[in-house]
Amino acid sequence: GRPCLKCRQKCPGFCHHSWRKICRHCKCSKSEHDILADDHERFVEKMIFEYYKVNGLSDFNINPAIEEYAWTPPALSIRQIEAYFDCLPKENVPIIDSVGDRYRIQQLLYQHPAHDYDPKFCYRLSEEEKKKHRQFSATRKKDAFGQATVRTIGSRMNGHECAEVSYATPLCGEQLNHGELGLFASHAVPENLVWHPECFICCVCENGLVDLIYYYKDGEVYCGRHHADSVKPRCNACDEIIFTEECIQAHGRTWHTDHFVCYECECRLGSRNQYIMRDGQPYCCRCFESLYAVYCESCGEMIELNDGHMAHNDMHWHASDDCFSCSECNQSLLGKTFLPKHGKLYCSVAC
Ligand SMILES: [Zn+2]
Ligand SMILES: [Zn+2]
Ligand SMILES: [Zn+2]
Ligand SMILES: [Zn+2]
Ligand SMILES: [Zn+2]
Numbered sequence: 001g002r003p004c005l006k007c008r009q010k011c012p013g014f015c016h017h018s019w020r021k022i023c024r025h026c027k028c029s030k031s032e033h034d035i036l037a038d039d040h041e042r043f044v045e046k047m048i049f050e051y052y053k054v055n056g057l058s059d060f061n062i063n064p065a066i067e068e069y070a071w072t073p074p075a076l077s078i079r080q081i082e083a084y085f086d087c088l089p090k091e092n093v094p095i096i097d098s099v100g101d102r103y104r105i106q107q108l109l110y111q112h113p114a115h116d117y118d119p120k121f122c123y124r125l126s127e128e129e130k131k132k133h134r135q136f137s138a139t140r141k142k143d144a145f146g147q148a149t150v151r152t153i154g155s156r157m158n159g160h161e162c163a164e165v166s167y168a169t170p171l172c173g174e175q176l177n178h179g180e181l182g183l184f185a186s187h188a189v190p191e192n193l194v195w196h197p198e199c200f201i202c203c204v205c206e207n208g209l210v211d212l213i214y215y216y217k218d219g220e221v222y223c224g225r226h227h228a229d230s231v232k233p234r235c236n237a238c239d240e241i242i243f244t245e246e247c248i249q250a251h252g253r254t255w256h257t258d259h260f261v262c263y264e265c266e267c268r269l270g271s272r273n274q275y276i277m278r279d280g281q282p283y284c285c286r287c288f289e290s291l292y293a294v295y296c297e298s299c300g301e302m303i304e305l306n307d308g309h310m311a312h313n314d315m316h317w318h319a320s321d322d323c324f325s326c327s328e329c330n331q332s333l334l335g336k337t338f339l340p341k342h343g344k345l346y347c348s349v350a351c
């Protein structure tokens, strides 16, 4: 499998978890790995192509206008393309085989998960869920989905002149001047909304909208992932949108009822099975203790989950008078100020 760019040597290579959409080895997402995502790139391209076809637009071009780029905005001159990329952070410019190229692939996978668009990428949906999925996909594509166009303010494009209205970008509130590049989103209301290239970011994750693909809703632009999240709950375990009536809500997150399982051993959690949250994922008590058990600096015993627990930097103590006490005079330090030194606790400088 492909190496993980986050875990480096710790991951032996990407290996698909059967339903979580993460790496079985390191638990990072696919996009975190150095994945060749040609199929996903084509998948997104096809969506854009459909969008141009359905809307009777002719500007679609699949091949970048300049060879050294993996992608360029459609229907621009070479000079405009260069001016456009000059507006973006250097590390986000998709020059082939650069960090920007990798960033683009990573963002395509993150902003537009294939399982948000086609039930065939989802794990075991019922016929009813598939039906709802297709409706959901079709509705938001029709109402909110598009690819922004880049135009020079005040220039002639496709034979018509850009309206000479007072342009203001919703994000920074600054006016765009004659001769500057502006981004237009056909779903945006009012129609004279325009964005600076660097201001065209998802209102949730604040990532630049990859390949200028946006969803528009109530005055804001979203990436695909966060637009979907704004309409429906997403399962924190399998990363799919939830189309069932019931789901589990806990700690501000949602799960398919069947997917509320231990992040490590995948045993069922909930009413009878106690769980502990860590980094946004639930663990059964046994896995949690074996993975994250901490030991008391004083008595050396494990600190059980239900035990009172004191911590300072990487050191832990039972929250008892015996364990959390001055190592010189033995007085309890619970609720008092203490001085940690070389892994030991003291009540005062004198001790
Ligand atoms: Zn990893
Ligand atoms: Zn991995
Ligand atoms: Zn701006
Ligand atoms: Zn986003
Ligand atoms: Zn799920």
Ligand SMILES: [Zn+2]
Pocket (backbone or CB within 6 Å): 262, 263, 264, 265, 266, 267, 283, 284, 285, 286, 287, 288
């Ligand atoms: Zn477990």
Ligand SMILES: [Zn+2]
Pocket (backbone or CB within 6 Å): 296, 297, 298, 299, 300, 301, 317, 318, 323
């Ligand atoms: Zn102890």
Ligand SMILES: [Zn+2]
Pocket (backbone or CB within 6 Å): 326, 327, 328, 329, 330, 331, 346, 347, 348, 351
């Ligand atoms: Zn003391």
